[in-house]
Amino acid sequence: MAEKASSNQVNQATNQEIRDETNLTSLPNNSSPPSSPPILPERSFLPPWLRSIGQTYGAVIALMLLLLYNVFFTPYFMTIQTLNINLTQVSTIVIVATGMTMVIATGGIDLSVGALMAVGGAAAPLIFLNPPFGDQTFGNVLSFIVPVLIAGAFGLFNGGLITFFRIQPIIATLVLFIAGRGIAQVATNGKLQTFSNSTFEFIGLGQLFGVRFQVILMVVVVLIAAWVMHVSTFGRYVLAIGGNEPAARLAGVPVNRVKLIVYGVSGLLAGIAGLIVIAINTSSDANKVGLGMELDAIAAVAVGGTPLTGGRATIFGTLIGALIMQLIRYTLLANGIPDAVSLVIKAGIILGAVYVQRQRQS
């Protein structure tokens, strides 16, 4: 029995060596020999059981701790108002980060989300302030749909660059990162568009059963995305591509199509988030909408536990990651720490989360 086990290991490791055989250029990682025992070697000072709990529930535990801290030390924390404020502020981030999670799951990244938010946010007032045929209702309806579609189209543009032109995702989405906001600025001439359109503002300021509409929207988006990623066939494709793209391709997964869709969806969601933001502010400033959102989204994804290398995704993790970042900001503010410092702390957390992820992988 033991012999069989070790011979299994023999064959396991032989594979690695076989691959090394054919390539003298393969340097050992950090001068350690190639080895692939069936289970990953443990590499930490924490006992295994603690580590595994940390891996699966790390983000949740962090969130719990943050909440507890605030319950005890922050005045007026346990109020509906606080809850509302926080949820509201976090909704747009979650919506965008959900799209980002799927993109990252395929092993890519989308830097253009902030710019696309600005595009969506710029397009909407342009439509409902000048409704076609003078029909305000029609204009309002269009102003919900068209900006989102435009953002989605830009997302497809990203996807196209990546799949057909084989440009790396970072570079491909960098183009719109730079130009997207400019397009929005050109369209609005950089001017602030203020408006008062109660139908439209509902998306940002309205309430349903006492809950802000965008929170409901956030929940819906999260639920749908979770369904897609965990239950649907499409989600399986996404994870397969991120896990091992050549293998997925060989197994008949429609890699190009999936990638296109995923980037398109990321664009769509960014468009929606843009609408929410301008609705909340009842004004659209192409210079400001969505500024820095890409970092917030990536941070939420990373802190939430989705590896930036792709192949695995947790939508709920992203939700929690966003909540954690939000809570941290709130905690700092509520305790009198200037916003500026919180930026530094945010940066530290992002780096920390990514670093921890990398350690996990090795």
Add this chain to the structure above:
Amino acid sequence: MSTEQSNLTGSTEQLNDATGSGNGKGRMPHNIARLAGLMQRQGALLALIVVIILAGWRYDNFLSIANITSVLRYNSMFGLIALGMTFVIITGGVDLSVGSVVAFTSVIAAHVSPTGPIVGLIVPVLAGALVGLVNGFVIAKLRILPFITTLATLLAARGLALSFANNTAVSVSQDSGFTSIGQGDLWGIPVPAIILFGAYLIGAVLFYYTRFGRHVLAIGGNEEATRLMGLPVDRIKIIVYIISGGLAGLAGVILASQYGAGQPTEASGWELSAIASVVVGGTLLTGGFGSVGGTLVGVFLLGLIINILNFENGRGTTSLSAYWQSVIRGGFLLIVVLIQNRLMNRRQR
């Protein structure tokens, strides 16, 4: 960067790996390769010359001393960060924090401005270099992607800038001579321009005449090979980010002294202009190939766009807003990236 990770990292890892391991099977026809290199390098220069000629013909005051010095003075800051960005991109990385560092160091410059132009210049540059050191360390030793690292530093530096400035502009001392850095002239040439050209001269020497410069290029071209050959890859990478931070610091000094105040909210998005200038100037975004001179051309090419927009608006024939800048920059980036990609793909055949 080691080829360990995925497509995402494959995105930045491949930023220096795409042209990587020699690909023994590729035979690039001699003439196409030379044409490609030529096109990349001289294309931007040609475009710049054409633009200058056309603009000089079209707008009356375009070639006036006043306009030239004003263009030089304004673009000196962009030019400096683009120089640092060139080195970083050639190693296959990217430094997104430069904008925030400029803001941060401008605040520091404002604070130390009473001590005069010399200390007022050295301290902020050191501060910028320090940020660069942090970047370099995290990227080279902790092996976190340059994109993520510098994005985080972007946040942190902005935060530091705001805290050091108490969220408002910090006035610069007017009688210490500090302002002469940004506003002064030397034999009719604006001081910032002198600093700019001086920096590029040094950069060019480093690039073409020192081992360091050649090694920077080698790392970007094939990191694995250069490691194998025993080059101190990590150390070189760290130095490159220090340079980028230091140059951003220099730009911050110029910003503070030119506008009379350290501004913690300024320079947002400058890193993108820098990247665009570098790429337009012929440096491969994936690393391993590029030139210092090309970046300078790229800086002015893109910088002149604003200038021309102003003139065009002045003629009253159009009123293109300055916002077209980003669109044009993005467009340039797209075209250049596509061209670079085509050339690379043909090479891999």
Add this chain to the structure above:
Amino acid sequence: MEESKSLLTMEGITKTFPGVLALQGARLKVGYGEVHALIGQNGAGKSTLIKILTGAYRRDKGTILFDDKNIDFHSPQQAQMGGVSTIYQEVNLVPFRSVSENIFLGREPRRFGLLDWKTMNRQSATLLERFGIRINVTQPLLTFNVATQQMVAIARAISFQSKLVIMDEPTSSLDEPEVATLFEVIRQLKQEGVSVIFISHRMDELYAVCDKVTVMRDGQTVVTRPIAGVSKLELIALMLGKELGEVRRKGLTAFGKEGEHHADRLLLEARKLKRGQKLRGVDVSVKAGEIVGLAGLLGAGRTETARAIFGADTLEGGEIEVDGKRRNFKSPRDAIKAGIGLCSEDRKIEGIIPYMSVRENLTLALLPRLNRYGIVQRKKQQAIVENFIKKLGIKTSGPEQKIRELSGGNQQKVLLARWMCLNPRLLILDEPTRGIDVGAKGEIQSLIGELATEGLGVLMISSELEELTEGCDRVVVLREGQSVAELSKQNEDLNQDMIMAVMAQGGNLTTAPPTISTAEEKDGNG
């Protein structure tokens, strides 16, 4: 025979990786000014031995004497400083940099602190001229063809005053005239007293330029002989561990127990497949119910053939007919729809999705059929997975276990199941039993046999002669990208000696072009 002084003596080299004995008392002896061939199949240990020599790995046991000194290099760079250089298969230099920069990278000559380009260029040009190469050393490396690039790599090695140059598959990307130039360079090196270790799977080349040959197998050095005194056939036999003409034991594999195959209609016919340098005219056909083997040495083009048929790579020339219809698969998806499956060679790189479960890996290719209203039909999926786990005897704690935790053999079974559950008509298997323990090997072999009896057509690539001779009805032998012979049980020429002989292409052997037997010629004898 007197012992002349050797430049390099490696004695008793042993190296173990966790669970694997990679080298066991391996030896290598190279004289001064000697060109020494090092050959062996995949997994034989040659690359490990070389890596130990150059310092990429540390040995567990053994001694290395280089130029009369005991050495223990810690890195390839240290080895280079010590006189041992390596030329890699994929030219490992910096493509955008000029030729002279590449030669001097890391030790660029300086004058007053600044780079001395003139001296650098001059010295590079001189170096290359020693080999008769006259090129503009200021041009980027990539503007030159591969052969020249390799010369530059060699020139760099020489500039380090190397006494020993290791060349790993140096000719794999060269065409004939370039190979000739390379050989000239090697002879030049020899004249200057530099020794060369020449690793190659192209047997003919060895005879052209090498003095001695060392054969390795299973981590040990089998033999070292002057190359003039040993034939190609003998070398192949030594590499594969066979003795020529010996009476073969039967029943070494689990093939053949499933009963007779009845070859039916023609499923696949591929003609003159061409793609780059790797495929230069391959013909192969498979009928339903038969197992066709694809044999050949490393680099013969077997995997490339499989991928081309499956649509994973684009064909540059040739035709493929499935069921008599011309097909042009643009992607594996198309091939799968046409009823073809490909279980690839390297399961780590192209097979398993590591973080996914056994269940998901197994049904990956089946997802389109399990898809209803966008959701995967779990019950159906579960049933299929459990069925195959049982059928193939996959040892796993359950369908949800992450596939990376399984042993190699079980991973391979999951991958096999991935294709089997599609009910393909034609299954292409690339080294299906490689790296698997004996027990699982047998199980997989029986499975493959059963598939054929059930009417599947199987195209099997294998490096194990027994699998080919016992399991296949016909075997197509590839050599250097071309199909050179077809052996069949029917013609009674399907035996190990014959396969090796064809691989070697020596001796009197009728290398008739592969015959496509039509339905009429079938005489009911598999």
